[in-house]
Amino acid sequence: MVQPKLYGYAGKILWADLSTKTYKVIETSIELVKNFIGARGFGAKLLWDYMKPGIDPFSSENMIIFSVGPLAAVGAHSTSKFFVSFKSPLTGTYFRSVGGGNFGAEMKLAGYDAIIVVGKAEKPTYLWVQDDVIEFKDASHVWGAITTHTTEILLKETDRDAKLVTIGPAGENVVRFASIQTDDTRSAGRGGGGAVMGSKNLKAIVVKGTGKPELYNEEEFEKLVEEQLDLYHKNPTFHSFRSLGTASVVYLFYTLGHFPTYNFKQLELDNVERFKPEVLATYVVKTGSCYNCAMECWHFFKTSKGPYAGIIWDKPEYETLWSFGGVLGVTNLEAIMYANMLCDIYGLDTISAGVAIAFAYELYEKGILSKSEVDGLDLRWGNLEPAFELIRKIALREGIGNILAEGVARAAEIIGRGAERFAMHGKGLEIPAYDPRSAKAHGLSLATSNIGASHMIGWNTYEISGFPEKVDPFTIEGKGALAKKVQDTTTIYEAIGFCLFPRTMIPLDLASRMLYAATGIEEFKDIQYLFLVGERIYNIERAFNVREGFTRKDDTLPERFLREPVPRIPSKGQVFELDKLLDDYYIARGWDVNTGIPTGRKLEELGLQYVAEELAKLGRLPVG
């Protein structure tokens, strides 16, 4: 059957097998498009379809999928993110990690809606994709190299205008939270995608494209992009993001009870005013943006003091100002900038790295790890110098770094002696800079998220920033439905390929009109249809985890949140009421309350009968 022409999409998916050094090109099917839109949706569906259950994330049977959406590289702003989907070595779950920069647009221009990499190369390899020409090239000469030097060398030997994703030494050494880097300073950081690449001996994917996807209604689309820009310029968020990106909210969020301090003990942070936007702004020397994004939220900071003087590097974002700042009791901005750069060049997720280091700091404070067990480093709160060493040790798996490289959940098991009390993770993913006790629907998302404790899966603007309307963050009533709503909405935007920072400026109505103008697919005009797709994707991700054995018991958070009340305002006295919140959430989701597993009815309602059937075969579908 010949399918109708696909507008907006590249129309092809590249399937590259490292074991055999062969590849094939698959048509992007209209069914896939209609049911999953693209980007995150494609990743989730392809993983469900092709991934064998129960495999070790480091086995050659794991897959790593890079996918973009129908609005990538077609002239819209903030819509060219690439999504990386794989089974995470950190969580054992389905995972989606998101990267910015220019790689996503370039793979679309090269003709691919997705690049699927399977198998394992015999020796270090990189994939060189020039439109239809695919090469498996030797990467031995850059194996072991930091990401910046790798990038320089690979672009020199391919095409200086090509774009790439690469891993650093951390990915090669299968550090479970190794990142995938692009454009030097951008990361698809979370979940260990870099380690999956490393386990496959895949150092990089370099792409150069010369094509351009055709749009269904170019003229209309251009008007909508103007409308998008107009909305941007009228919105105060746009201007604050342009001036300082996510770093602009650090001080504010601290006052809201987030930006947790001292490994989530949540003590007052001395000198926290160093994170005020007016202080941070003094470090900016240059701005930049991802592919075609008017937000221009890149801000290069210049350091001038100490052992890290003279560096100009993209600023630490909100999360990194925290993961090498608040969570360690540190407010030395230049030191944080240096730690950020070290993570980028070694290829480490800054959130997991910082939380793993905070875990070590607290174990050292509590006497659970002795000085000799932390390789003689003096891990005092507020002092970031030893963290520089720890970053390198983690990336190279040396000494204590070899334990922390496993992530806090596994590290706590290895260390024993009650260490797990201080391992701040959800499903193995280190917790980011939000306190579930200070925003209950947001916390519910951290607890239930299909990729572990991610802040982006259900970033709850209702509770955190009062958008689109203010909801009391401490109450637990109605939070199940609210968490679901935000998760599903987020999923829609991510299936289109939107960056989540500007998305509060783009109503779903506009997103829908853009989708239709780009693709001509009637269904995309209907917002209820989009919600159905969002929920479908969310449920197939959940089903992936169910197939792997995950249930309600895994939707949890560390004891610290469940038992210890927050000691500082405005959340003083709050704990996270896990069980009540979970019940409420599963009901809102139409999932079985006892197991947290989607019911057959829900799956059927979402057009996921084949998923229900497979789960039923495995005996995992709830009865009734």
Next chain:
Amino acid sequence: MVQPKLYGYAGKILWADLSTKTYKVIETSIELVKNFIGARGFGAKLLWDYMKPGIDPFSSENMIIFSVGPLAAVGAHSTSKFFVSFKSPLTGTYFRSVGGGNFGAEMKLAGYDAIIVVGKAEKPTYLWVQDDVIEFKDASHVWGAITTHTTEILLKETDRDAKLVTIGPAGENVVRFASIQTDDTRSAGRGGGGAVMGSKNLKAIVVKGTGKPELYNEEEFEKLVEEQLDLYHKNPTFHSFRSLGTASVVYLFYTLGHFPTYNFKQLELDNVERFKPEVLATYVVKTGSCYNCAMECWHFFKTSKGPYAGIIWDKPEYETLWSFGGVLGVTNLEAIMYANMLCDIYGLDTISAGVAIAFAYELYEKGILSKSEVDGLDLRWGNLEPAFELIRKIALREGIGNILAEGVARAAEIIGRGAERFAMHGKGLEIPAYDPRSAKAHGLSLATSNIGASHMIGWNTYEISGFPEKVDPFTIEGKGALAKKVQDTTTIYEAIGFCLFPRTMIPLDLASRMLYAATGIEEFKDIQYLFLVGERIYNIERAFNVREGFTRKDDTLPERFLREPVPRIPSKGQVFELDKLLDDYYIARGWDVNTGIPTGRKLEELGLQYVAEELAKLGRLPVG
């Protein structure tokens, strides 16, 4: 008077005044060309003509001149070096520093045989030269930045295909041995040109050229380039340089009594076999070359261990393998590579930095500097870790680094307590990796060189490598004439713009024919004429120093060489017989033996009457 068309040359000199933000373009005159050829010759002559005597090298009255030769960017190999001429803040003498990479060719293509920068900018500035369009641009955003990040940012905001020279934090902080960097890893390292730029608030010169100099006889020139390549390929030197550059000779030179150890104490070096070519070769992951150079002597090494793992950086050259190796008793190759990179990114001459650090190590060993005086660092021979800190401290002028940043001669004065015995310099320039006791004509050049103890001013292949014929390195007979001959020959090659590494493969006869085919200037066909020019340039450089007050007393070397016999073979028992050698040299030079000043007769013979007259006016010309 309209001068005849100049072939081979760009025909113009750019004169940029930072104080007034104005510039002018001067014609490259036929007289300048005939009398000084280009490159080093232009620098020497222009400095003599335009530099006011007696000024402080850091005053706005100092000049910095970038010049290239007639064979730059016209298709010949290894002839596009750029020469940087200025009054050195390290030595107080005339100075010429030499850089490779692509900058020299680019300034020629932009239309300039030389760029002269004078004055001082009010705030950090860079010069942006696009052919005839000259801009003085704000560099505040990159002031304080390391060289690599500066390069990335400036090329992004000008033209990605432009070439630049830049300084790092060391130059800005007027470290007296700050380098000028180009193409990230290439340096015009010696003499503190970077500090002169820094004192002028000049962060960089960025150049993009679209022109091409016309040749007198293009067809003939192309044949000569083929002849050049043919000679290259037939020569074993070519192949050893291609395989490992100057690093290939480290182990050999150690066995010849060079590659001095432990701040020139010349003790045996344990594990010296780590410097054997076959070991070094295992680190190479990539090669490269300066503009149009078949030598391709760039070799990028990859490190894989310790705190400096994952770096891919151009290899430490012979001198740097020594200045962070032998002279500190270090044989940890990966640590040396890291120190080399630190110097490149902070903008420090690796030779002076290493020797300054060795000076601190020996003072620490002797108890002249206490541990607290070296900021608590444990400066044990063989341990390079503290040197990483010292490199940063020197660049940033922190603590002991602020003293070492003055160079060993001034540092010894500041420290006192007999420190000068261990300050290894000639005229203030830190001594490179040769032992004057192990090669007397070479040593004579170190002692008499117009730029201080440089190994390149009279690199004596007769003594060191037996080329073009073997001369006993220990005898002192005839060494004055030999030193003169090598110095003058070197000057000819450098006035043409040749790189000195491949020049032993290019007979002067071929160089002369290339010069003629390129320029059509009859005189250049005559090798005796070229020798006259070489000697002329050498003498005008000397006269510059005489004008500044330098005499025979300054042509000296540290006591260690004059009094302490070498303890290891093959030079065991040798000292450097300074006085006898100097007498012999001055006589060979036709200079006054008492003062070491060129006689009026010699200057007249060289067509330098105007120089003789000026020196006579100052009462500095020897009588008789």
